Amino acid sequence: MDKPAVRVVLEQIAASLALKGDNPFRIRAFENAARAIAGYPGDLGEALQSGALAEVEGVGKATLDIVRELLSRGRSSVLDELREEVAPGLVEMLKIPGLGVQKVRQIHEHLHIATLAELEVAAHDGRLAAIPRFGAKTAENVLKGIAFLKRTIEFRLFHHALAEATALQQALGALSGAQRVEIAGSVRRRREVIRDLDFVVVHAGDGTRETLVKRLGEAPGVTGVAEMEGMVTLRFDAGTPVDVVLATPDQFGLAWVRATGAAAHWEELRARGLDAAGRFPDEESVYRALGLTWIPPELREGAGECDAAAAGTLPRLIEARDVKGFVHCHSNYSDGTVTIAEWAHAAKEAGYEWIGLTDHSQSAPFAMGLRPDAIGRQHAEIDRVNAEVPGIRVLKGVESDILADGRLDYDQGTLDRFDFAIGSIHSRFGLDEAEMTKRVLTAMDDPHLAILGHPTGRLLLSRESYPLDFEAVFRRAAERGIAIEVNADPHRLDLDWRLVRRARALGVRFSIGPDAHSVAGMANMEIGLGITRKGWLEATDVWNTLSADEFLAAARRRLP
Known part of the structure; x- marks a missing residue:
C-alpha cells in the first residue's frame, strides 16, 4: 500500500471519529498523522523497519501500529471497527463542500440515510431542505457537490499519481526483459489530476514480449491483466489503472509520443502525415519526420503547439x-512548523538566493494570523537571520487576507512595514461572479498588493473555483503590474494552466508560490514549475527568476 492510500485510511479514521463525537485531540492526532505520512519523503516500509518513521513529527504509536498493519495486511482493523459504527457513506458526505460533521449528523438523525445516493434523492425530493436550518439553498449546494464528486471520483492528485508512477517505474524496470521503462500519459504531461498511469516498456523482441507480459501479471499487487491492441492494462488491489505499451527499441520513439498523448495532439500529428507504423527510435525523429521541432510533453494538449513547432515559435519554457x-511560505509566526532560521538554511541548501516569508495576516484565526504587535518581533528576527546566514536573503512579506469588501487586512500604515504583500481570499467563497470580481479588483487597487494569491480558490477534487471575470482580473493585473500566483500546493495548482496561458497573452506576469508550511513543502516548487510550463511560460514571465532586488522593485513599483 502506497503513501496516498495510507493517508486516505488515516483521514477516514479521523472523519469517522469526528462523526462519532470522539475526543477532538484524538481526531486532530490522526489528521496530523495523515499529513505527516503524505509528506514523508522516504519509503514507508523501510522507515517503519528502521524506526525513522517513529521520529517523524505527528506520527505516534497508534499511527505506527496502523501503518504496520496496512503494509502487512492491506487493511486496518481500526477502520474496520469504525465502519461497524459509522457508515462509510457518512464519511463520503464530508467531501461535499459546506457539509461539516454537524450537518452530516443532522442529516443522518433526521432522515436516517447513510449513502450519497440516498442523500441525492433527499436533496431532490425536498426532505433535505425541510431539515431545520437547511433550506433550499443547502439542498441545491449539496446537489452541486454530489455532481462534482461524480466528475472527480476516478481522479487523483498529480503528486500522488507521480509518486505511484515513480515507484511503479522502478518495479517495472526490475523485471527481467525490460530494457527501459518511461512514464507517459497525463503524468508526463503534468496534468493537475490523473485518471490512470501510462508507461512504455522497451524489450528486445524475439519472443521476450510474451515473457514480459507474463511477468507483468505476476508483479506484486496485480489482480488482473488484459491485453488489447499492443497495450497491457494492469489492475491492482489498490491504486489507479495502469496501461503499459510494449515496444522494441526501433518503435520506442513513436510509442512514447503516442502513449504520452494527449489524444488531440496525436491526432494532429496523424493529420500532418505521421506514419503510425513507422520506425522511430526516439521522439525527436518522430517530430523531425513532420518538419517539426521536438515539442515538450507539457505542451502536448492539441492547443496550437504543432503550429508553433512548425513556425519555430514554441516558447523557451522556464526551467x-x-x-x-x-x-x-509560512513560519511558526502563523501556521507554519518552521522557524525563520530553519527556512533560511533549508532554502540556501536547496540552492535558492532569496525567499519571501509570508505568514498569514491577523484576520486568519484559522491559521493563527500575525497580530500587529508580533510584526516587529518577526521583522527583528528576519534581520538577525539575514545577518547570521550568508548566501540567502529573507524578505519581509505577508499573505494578507482579502476581506469581503475587497480591502486588504491591516491598515495602510501596517502594510507599509512589509516589503510586499500577497493578497488571498480565504473566506466568503459563496459570492456571485459580479461580487467576487469587484472584491478582487478592489484589492488590486491597493498599491501594497504585489501578488494575487491562489486566485480562483479551488481545491482540486474537493472544492470548485469561485466565479470570477478572469478577463477583467487579468487586464487589471497587467495594468497595475501585479503578478498572479501559480500556487504550487498540489491540492490547489491555482492558477490553472489553461488560464495561465490566457493571462500571459494579456501581458500578465506570474509568481510560483509553494504555499509551504514546512521545509518539505519546498518540493511543491517543482510541481508549480510544471504548471507554468504547461501554461507556455518563459523565464521572463515569472518573478521567481529575478534577483531579490529585482523582485522587490517589481513588487513595490506602485509604492512611493
Whole structure:
C-alpha cells in the first residue's frame, strides 16, 4: 500500500471519529498523522523497519501500529471497527463542500440515510431542505457537490499519481526483459489530476514480449491483466489503472509520443502525415519526420503547439535552473512548523538566493494570523537571520487576507512595514461572479498588493473555483503590474494552466508560490514549475527568476 492510500485510511479514521463525537485531540492526532505520512519523503516500509518513521513529527504509536498493519495486511482493523459504527457513506458526505460533521449528523438523525445516493434523492425530493436550518439553498449546494464528486471520483492528485508512477517505474524496470521503462500519459504531461498511469516498456523482441507480459501479471499487487491492441492494462488491489505499451527499441520513439498523448495532439500529428507504423527510435525523429521541432510533453494538449513547432515559435519554457527565489511560505509566526532560521538554511541548501516569508495576516484565526504587535518581533528576527546566514536573503512579506469588501487586512500604515504583500481570499467563497470580481479588483487597487494569491480558490477534487471575470482580473493585473500566483500546493495548482496561458497573452506576469508550511513543502516548487510550463511560460514571465532586488522593485513599483 502506497503513501496516498495510507493517508486516505488515516483521514477516514479521523472523519469517522469526528462523526462519532470522539475526543477532538484524538481526531486532530490522526489528521496530523495523515499529513505527516503524505509528506514523508522516504519509503514507508523501510522507515517503519528502521524506526525513522517513529521520529517523524505527528506520527505516534497508534499511527505506527496502523501503518504496520496496512503494509502487512492491506487493511486496518481500526477502520474496520469504525465502519461497524459509522457508515462509510457518512464519511463520503464530508467531501461535499459546506457539509461539516454537524450537518452530516443532522442529516443522518433526521432522515436516517447513510449513502450519497440516498442523500441525492433527499436533496431532490425536498426532505433535505425541510431539515431545520437547511433550506433550499443547502439542498441545491449539496446537489452541486454530489455532481462534482461524480466528475472527480476516478481522479487523483498529480503528486500522488507521480509518486505511484515513480515507484511503479522502478518495479517495472526490475523485471527481467525490460530494457527501459518511461512514464507517459497525463503524468508526463503534468496534468493537475490523473485518471490512470501510462508507461512504455522497451524489450528486445524475439519472443521476450510474451515473457514480459507474463511477468507483468505476476508483479506484486496485480489482480488482473488484459491485453488489447499492443497495450497491457494492469489492475491492482489498490491504486489507479495502469496501461503499459510494449515496444522494441526501433518503435520506442513513436510509442512514447503516442502513449504520452494527449489524444488531440496525436491526432494532429496523424493529420500532418505521421506514419503510425513507422520506425522511430526516439521522439525527436518522430517530430523531425513532420518538419517539426521536438515539442515538450507539457505542451502536448492539441492547443496550437504543432503550429508553433512548425513556425519555430514554441516558447523557451522556464526551467528549474532559471529560478532564483520563491515567495509564499509560512513560519511558526502563523501556521507554519518552521522557524525563520530553519527556512533560511533549508532554502540556501536547496540552492535558492532569496525567499519571501509570508505568514498569514491577523484576520486568519484559522491559521493563527500575525497580530500587529508580533510584526516587529518577526521583522527583528528576519534581520538577525539575514545577518547570521550568508548566501540567502529573507524578505519581509505577508499573505494578507482579502476581506469581503475587497480591502486588504491591516491598515495602510501596517502594510507599509512589509516589503510586499500577497493578497488571498480565504473566506466568503459563496459570492456571485459580479461580487467576487469587484472584491478582487478592489484589492488590486491597493498599491501594497504585489501578488494575487491562489486566485480562483479551488481545491482540486474537493472544492470548485469561485466565479470570477478572469478577463477583467487579468487586464487589471497587467495594468497595475501585479503578478498572479501559480500556487504550487498540489491540492490547489491555482492558477490553472489553461488560464495561465490566457493571462500571459494579456501581458500578465506570474509568481510560483509553494504555499509551504514546512521545509518539505519546498518540493511543491517543482510541481508549480510544471504548471507554468504547461501554461507556455518563459523565464521572463515569472518573478521567481529575478534577483531579490529585482523582485522587490517589481513588487513595490506602485509604492512611493
